Amino acid sequence: MTQDNKQVSGEDSLIARYFKPLATDPGAFGLVDDAAVLKAQGEDIVVTTDAVVEGVHYLADDPPETIARKALRVNLSDLAAKGAVPAGFVLTLALRKAEDAWLRPFADALGEDAKSFACPLLGGDTVSTPGPQMISITAFGRVPAGRMVGRVGAKPGDRIMVTGTIGDAALGLDIRRGGAVAAALAGDRVAQDELIGRYHVPRPRNALAKAVRAHANAAMDVSDGLAGDLAKLCAASGVSAVIEAARIPISPAAARAAVAIEKLVAGGDDYEILCTVPQDHIAALIEEAARVGVPIAEIGTVTAGREQPRLIDAQGADIVLSRLSYSHF
Amino acid sequence: MTQDNKQVSGEDSLIARYFKPLATDPGAFGLVDDAAVLKAQGEDIVVTTDAVVEGVHYLADDPPETIARKALRVNLSDLAAKGAVPAGFVLTLALRKAEDAWLRPFADALGEDAKSFACPLLGGDTVSTPGPQMISITAFGRVPAGRMVGRVGAKPGDRIMVTGTIGDAALGLDIRRGGAVAAALAGDRVAQDELIGRYHVPRPRNALAKAVRAHANAAMDVSDGLAGDLAKLCAASGVSAVIEAARIPISPAAARAAVAIEKLVAGGDDYEILCTVPQDHIAALIEEAARVGVPIAEIGTVTAGREQPRLIDAQGADIVLSRLSYSHF
Numbered sequence: 001m002t003q004d005n006k007q008v009s010g011e012d013s014l015i016a017r018y019f020k021p022l023a024t025d026p027g028a029f030g031l032v033d034d035a036a037v038l039k040a041q042g043e044d045i046v047v048t049t050d051a052v053v054e055g056v057h058y059l060a061d062d063p064p065e066t067i068a069r070k071a072l073r074v075n076l077s078d079l080a081a082k083g084a085v086p087a088g089f090v091l092t093l094a095l096r097k098a099e100d101a102w103l104r105p106f107a108d109a110l111g112e113d114a115k116s117f118a119c120p121l122l123g124g125d126t127v128s129t130p131g132p133q134m135i136s137i138t139a140f141g142r143v144p145a146g147r148m149v150g151r152v153g154a155k156p157g158d159r160i161m162v163t164g165t166i167g168d169a170a171l172g173l174d175i176r177r178g179g180a181v182a183a184a185l186a187g188d189r190v191a192q193d194e195l196i197g198r199y200h201v202p203r204p205r206n207a208l209a210k211a212v213r214a215h216a217n218a219a220m221d222v223s224d225g226l227a228g229d230l231a232k233l234c235a236a237s238g239v240s241a242v243i244e245a246a247r248i249p250i251s252p253a254a255a256r257a258a259v260a261i262e263k264l265v266a267g268g269d270d271y272e273i274l275c276t277v278p279q280d281h282i283a284a285l286i287e288e289a290a291r292v293g294v295p296i297a298e299i300g301t302v303t304a305g306r307e308q309p310r311l312i313d314a315q316g317a318d319i320v321l322s323r324l325s326y327s328h329f
Numbered sequence: 330m331t332q333d334n335k336q337v338s339g340e341d342s343l344i345a346r347y348f349k350p351l352a353t354d355p356g357a358f359g360l361v362d363d364a365a366v367l368k369a370q371g372e373d374i375v376v377t378t379d380a381v382v383e384g385v386h387y388l389a390d391d392p393p394e395t396i397a398r399k400a401l402r403v404n405l406s407d408l409a410a411k412g413a414v415p416a417g418f419v420l421t422l423a424l425r426k427a428e429d430a431w432l433r434p435f436a437d438a439l440g441e442d443a444k445s446f447a448c449p450l451l452g453g454d455t456v457s458t459p460g461p462q463m464i465s466i467t468a469f470g471r472v473p474a475g476r477m478v479g480r481v482g483a484k485p486g487d488r489i490m491v492t493g494t495i496g497d498a499a500l501g502l503d504i505r506r507g508g509a510v511a512a513a514l515a516g517d518r519v520a521q522d523e524l525i526g527r528y529h530v531p532r533p534r535n536a537l538a539k540a541v542r543a544h545a546n547a548a549m550d551v552s553d554g555l556a557g558d559l560a561k562l563c564a565a566s567g568v569s570a571v572i573e574a575a576r577i578p579i580s581p582a583a584a585r586a587a588v589a590i591e592k593l594v595a596g597g598d599d600y601e602i603l604c605t606v607p608q609d610h611i612a613a614l615i616e617e618a619a620r621v622g623v624p625i626a627e628i629g630t631v632t633a634g635r636e637q638p639r640l641i642d643a644q645g646a647d648i649v650l651s652r653l654s655y656s657h658f
Contacts, residue, residue, distance in 0.1 A: 012561070032565045033480050034407045034549050035377040035470075040369030047451060048364040049419040049467065053458045078363045090378040092421075092465045122376060129382045131460020136421045138378065138467040141364075151362050220363050232341070236361045 011126055014098050018107035022114050022121035025088055036122035038087060043142040045087070048078035050223075051136035058200075059176060060132075064102045065109035066200035067135065072113050074223065075139035077204035077271040081221035083149040083213030084141025086119035086206065092136040094129040117206060143213065149275070153218035154237035158276035158302040161216075161285065163205045163294050165251040166226050170267020171259065172199030184257050191253035198251075202271035208296075211288035212275055219275035227265040228325020229274060230309050234302070237276075241309035243300035245319055262321050265311065276302050340455055343427050347436035351443050351450035354417055365451035367416060372471040374416070377407035379552075380465035387529075388505060389461075393431045394438035395529035396464065401442050403552065404468035406533035406600040410550035412478040412542030413470025415448035415535065421465040423458040446535060472542065478604070482547035483566035487605035487631040490545075490614065492534050492623050494580040495555050499596020500588065501528030513586050520582035527580075531600035537625075540617035541604055548604035556594040557654020558603060559638050563631070566605075570638035572629035574648055591650050594640065605631050 020031050027037040038045060052071045054060050072089065079086055091110075095103075114120055119139065172195035174181040185191050204221075212219050218237055222229045226248070234241050245261050254264060277285055282298070289296040300309075311319045349360050356366040367374060381400045383389050401418065408415055420439075443449055448468065501524035503510040514520050533550075541548050547566055551558045555577070563570050574590050583593060606614055611627070618625040629638075640648045 029479060029481070032561075033411075035375045035411045035413070035477065037472075037477050038369075038374040038376055039474075040367075040371075040374060042369075042371075045367040045369060045374055046364045047367055047419060047467075047469075049421055049452060050454050051421045051423065051456050051465065053423060053456050055459055056457055082362075082364045084364070090376060090467055092378055092380045092467075094380065094382060094463055123378060125379050125465070127380050127382050128385055129461055129463065130384055132458055134423055134458065134463060136380065136454070136465040138376075138419055138421075140376075143366075145368075148364065148366050150358065152358070232361075 010098060014126060018103050019121060019124065022107065022111045025120040025122060028120065028122045031123060036090065038122065038140055044145050044148060046079060046082050046084040046141040046143055046148050047138065048075055049136065049138040050074045050078065051134060053134045054132035062200060064106035068106045068110040069113050069201045071135040071137050072110060073202040073204045074271060075137045076117050076119060076206055077202060077221040079139055079141035080204050080206040080209045081212065081219045081273045082141065083147065083209050084143045085209060086117050087140040087142050088120050088122040089137050089139040090122050091124035093124065093126045094134040095126065096129060096133060147213055149213055149216055149219045151218055151220050151233045151236035154233060154239050154276040154302045155217055156239055156302050156304040158217055158278055159282055159298050160241055160243065160276055160300040160302060161296055161298050162222065162226065162249065162272055162274050163208065163296050164272040165249045165254065166270055166272065167254050167264025167267050168195050168198035168251050169269035170263060171254055171257055172196040181257050181259065188256060191256050194253045199269055202269065204271055205273045205294050207292040208273060208289055208294045211285055212273060215281040215285040216275035216277050219273055222270040222272045222274050224268045225266040225325035226270065226274065227311065227321055231324055233274065234309050238306065240303045240305040240307050241300055242303055243309060243311045245311055246314050247297060247299040249295065249297040261319060266321055266323050266325055268325065339427060343455060347432050348450060348453065351436065351440045354449040354451060357449065357451045360452060365419065367451065367469055373474050373477060375408060375411050375413040375470040375472055375477050376467065377404055378465065378467040379403045379407065380463060382463045383461035391529060393435035397435045397439040398442050398530045400464040400466050401439060402531040402533045403600060404466045405446050405448060405535055406531060406550040408468055408470035409533050409535040409538045410541065410548045410602045411470065412476065412538050413472045414538060415446050416469040416471050417449050417451040418466050418468040419451050420453035422453065422455045423463040424455065425458060425462060476542055478542055478545055478548040480547055480549050480562045480565035483562060483568050483605040483631045484546055485568055485631050485633040487546055487607055488611055488627050489570055489572065489629040489631060490606055490625055490627050491551065491555065491578065491601055491603050492537065492625050493532065493601040494578045494583065495599055495601065496583050496593025496596050497524050497527035497580050498598035499592065500583055500586055501525040510586050510588065517585060520585050523582045528598055531598065533600055534602045534623050536621040537602060537618055537623045540614055541602060544610040544614040545604035545606050548602055551599040551601045551603050553597045554595040554654035555599065555603065556640065556650055560653055562603065563638050567635065569632045569634040569636050570629055571632055572638060572640045574640055575643050576626060576628040578624065578626040590648060595650055595652050595654055597654065
């Protein structure tokens with residue numbers, strides 16, 4: 001309607017300037033509509049949602065590039081563990097103010113990841129907040145009908161496997177906060193940077209998604225700590241497990257920090273895939289992981305029963321943990 | 330794994346206690362998995378996302394019941410305007426603390442709406458925040474392939490129609506804040522309560538979704554003010570429009586407040602459907618609206634051209650607005 005001030009509203013102009021280039025899917029309608037269209041193409045749509053909050057999941061002075069990548073990648077990690085191929089995402093951005101110096105690198109990095117993971121922006125909502133910034137992403141993937149890999153499905157006798165290394169991100173966060181790990185690695189800038197990098201930017205294992213679907217009975221991504229996440233998977237499947245601490249894959253940087261195993265398995269932010277695999281599928285999964293360049297390790301076995309999973313040392317004795325995982329409440 | 334403290338983590342227990350009863354769709358897996366499955370059943374999935382922030386979209390002392398209903402209904406309203414039938418939603422809840430006195434009525438009201446609109450909870454994420462609470466919902470609907478009603482599609486000659494009444498929620502917010510409308514309606518408690526009710530709890534027009542799909546060339550929901558939202562629809566469709574101010578439907582309560590038309594058409598939170606309808610479909614749409622009990626009015630006409638839509642008075646003179654709509658930035 002006729003308006004004295006012909007400027008586009010700040011919100012629309014912000015979306016057009018920063019986020020329209022990311023909306024490459026025809027179903028996004030260039031972000032000019034109120035909704036997006038997702039074609040299922042005969043497959044199931046897998047839906048996952050994860051939010052990151054300033055001061056909780058990232059630090060206020062973290063680079064906007066790493067915040068963007070982390071916000072998307074924590075969702076991509078869920079899709080990978082469910083055996084789903086990324087199809088797109090919607091973004092809710094709660095901002096205190098709209099600053100080019102923050103939004104430009106944020107949007108550019110988000111766009112790079114959207115492209116490299118083939119997961120285009122489909123839509124979103126940009127709102128103002130007087131409080132901490134927050135980025136909430138809902139991501140979509142596709143699996144053949146009925147083929148999402150669940151937490152339910154682990155069977156006694158399955159081997160428990162995990163990708164990458166465990167605990168790095170928790171140590172990286174400790175370093176960022178100037179904790180004990182920072183002191184332990186005081187002279188080792190390379191190790192510190194590597195661990196901080198793991199905290200800032202997860203490496204979701206989407207390359208392994210199809211192999212997980214082909215070979216795993218159950219899977220989830222490790223986001224709140226290996227110990228607690230395995231306990232959740234076992235509870236959902238109605239089984240127990242035994243994990244050999246010495247088999248848990250640890251990075252050289254984490255090894256140099258020389259922290260207790262509890263710090264590694266109860267920390268969060270790993271974003272690796274935890275899965276249970278029948279014996280006769282292990283060789284094929286290992287071969288496929290090698291082909292796509294994802295490290296994977298056998299760390300234990302699913303057992304019958306309903307008790308909490310056990311973590312045992314080299315002598316077979318139980319290692320008792322004071323906490324299993326990160327919880328918000 | 331073995332843990333000294335056997336308590337379920339607060340976050341998981343919170344989700345199980347409050348939100349599992351809402352997860353009635355088999356694709357939600359009872360909220361024990363990391364992701365949900367959405368079946369497309371040969372149709373397109375329509376995706377929309379809208380967040381509400383404490384102190385911005387609702388007031389800190391608003392009842393948790395109305396906050397829950399508003400958070401879901403603003404998304405249901407988008408689905409209605411797109412001609413989509415609700416299929417489910419995912420919820421991201423950023424809370425300062427987990428209090429039963431707030432969460433219980435919030436979850437119960439959300440569950441009631443999820444049931445009455447046939448839009449079950451599919452999944453979510455619960456995070457802690459040191460700042461204002463925030464509820465971000467991504468909702469899904471289904472339309473026959475290629476049949477989502479877009480903002481693009483309005484044609485010169487189409488009549489412009491709008492459901493319900495316009496401006497009530499903006500006046501309700503003014504009353505809640507003790508503004509000029511509160512003074513104007515000082516002795517009229519009934520009108521005040523009605524307007525506040527429209528601000529607290531939108532009435533999304535999902536009953537009209539199929540008729541919109543059958544009869545409208547273009548549609549959107551009015552969420553940021555009729556004037557600005559019509560301008561967006563026209564810009565997307567490459568057309569202009571003329572609206573007759575006297576035809577804009579106003580509630581009796583709003584009429585009694587006797588505010589300028591600008592206050593009504595540039596306010597937000599209406600959550601009515603704005604659509605453009607070819608002349609030969611108007612009778613059928615009006616008939617269908619009457620059948621499902623949704624008031625609908627013709628307020629103007631789509632015209633050729635690219636200029637801003639005009640709002641005219643009874644003499645045909647332009648009414649100039651100082652602002653078109655609410656914008657966050």
